[in-house]
Amino acid sequence: MFDWSNCDSYNVICVSEGDKLEAENFIEEIILKDLENKRFDCVQTRHPPEPSGYLHIGHVRNIILNYGIAEKFGGVCNLRYDDTNPTKESQEFVDAIQEDVKWLGYHWNQIHYATDYFQKNYEIAIEFIKKGLAYVCDLSPEELSKSRGTLTTPGVESPYRNRTIEENLRLFEGMKNGEFKPGERCLRAKIDMASPNMNMRDPVIYRIQTNHHQRIGNSWKIYPSYDFSHPLDDCLEGVTHSICGPEFEDHRPLYNWVVENSGLKNHSRQIEYANLYIKGAILGKRFIKKLVQDGKVSGFDDPRLYTIRGLRRRGVLPNSLKNFVKATGVSKSNALIEPAFFEHFVRDELNSVSKRVMAVLNPLKVIITNFEGEEDVLLEDYPQNETTTQRVYKFTKELYIERTDFEKVPPPKFKRLFPNGEVRLKGAYIVKCVGFDEDKDGNVTCVYCEYDKNTKSGSDCTKKVKGTIHWVSEKYSKKIEVRLLDNLVEEESADVVEGQEHAVDDYNINPNSLVILNNCLIESDVEFNFDDRYQFLRMGYFCLDKDSTNEKLVFNRTITLKEGKF
């Protein structure tokens, strides 16, 4: 449990007077002003996920903001699970969230749980009752809902609103002791049933909850609602700035009402920012869950998903994700971002760290008719780095090229192989196509080439050809499985934005979102591991998938190379 003796000593690291920090967004502007005005003399944030689902790309902005701002201002950020609803939550998610945050490279100061504060919340609730700010209401959920009024008509006050403090205290104690069933009674804040802000119409701040809780079991029978526990926990923990999504904007008056009446020393400030969506990305915990349940994807780490683990399995690096989110900025208008923007940051990082390897996804056999034996050629591992290492590869008579790199009749501006055309085989020789075989359907089955022995890579060969293609030696290659990933959702239905009720059912699943290629060939002497990233020359960026076995390596294509114009 949380050590309350320390709860007033949270302002450990403070921004020193001499530091001149510049605000990078409106939230930091607010923080800077608070510091200048001495409203706070330090900054503390919190990352408050509810353990009811896996983290996805939409959560990253909140994570970056909370952990990032704490770091920038020399403060701390605690991970605090908002675990006040056992009907939705589980330990599985608790564990997964920590794993994902770590993977992103962030460090929390302490881990707390909203349930840690239940005793304190309860004590404060009693104070609210004693001050006449809260009352036990016997209305059923249906009755309560009706009495709340509508957007345009005020609510009506509960007949239980003016119970005596003593009766409220006794009833609340009864709720706590399990004397009533869920829904039978609740504790409500006494604010204003006529408020134009629905959240201020005597909101429920405690309800009876008998489900088993992943952390505290059945020890508590009453649970504070978010609107009551969150502001309190922020203050108790020493949070100065409580950064949250736009849906809580309307709750801010309630947040402040709770804070101001709590009697707590620290008064936290809630700041809301807008959500980030990606066109065609299915976000939203319940939508993702449905995809998994319906078997539309293989699990929460399906590489087509925008969950943190999905992206991770796909091969996206944490910094790409962070750079992307940072580049979207922070504003108060919801952003629906084009996937191309995200992809740019994925490629940007992969380009600089990926080892270059030759792999043929869709093999077409080539025979070099005038070549015998085998010969060493040199290939650069990291040509994007000046200090790249090199490796030796074998050039042989029989090899494979990409089927799409040969055309019987070349279209205009075609730069690769065609009858009588010349092309360079990457790192090796310039070859000329001197013929090909085809089956009775007209499919090319083998291409015959002659190599020009004066054109070896690295020699001072002056001959130039328009195209360079990748290849793999038949003898020095091995078979791999490659998974090509594409948008899970068909483009036509991609306009549907997360947040809309009908979302998942309106999406059309793209049948080609996962294409498995079983007969790909790759250089046999390169060693692969799970931590590294690879560029299969001209074919995109790949990473090893967890489904790999000793017999067969499985690669996911994280993303294609940018497609040039031709």
Place this chain on the structure above:
RNA sequence: UGGGGUGUAGCCAAGCGGUAAGGCACGAGACUUUGACUCUCGCAUGCGUAGGUUCAAAUCCUGCCACCCCAGCCA
């Protein structure tokens, strides 16, 4: 319809009374043993809209329009 929030290019986004940053996308060109990368150039007489204030307005004022959020004992 009440309340809250938001509208700057195809997508994000700076801008905070002095004459529209930047990124992505897109287009043109250079380079290239990856049609990648890199580089160069281009890309809003215009800031949701209509008025008003001002020497000067995306910035201030007023009206209107559009979109998002709120009527869980969810968060």
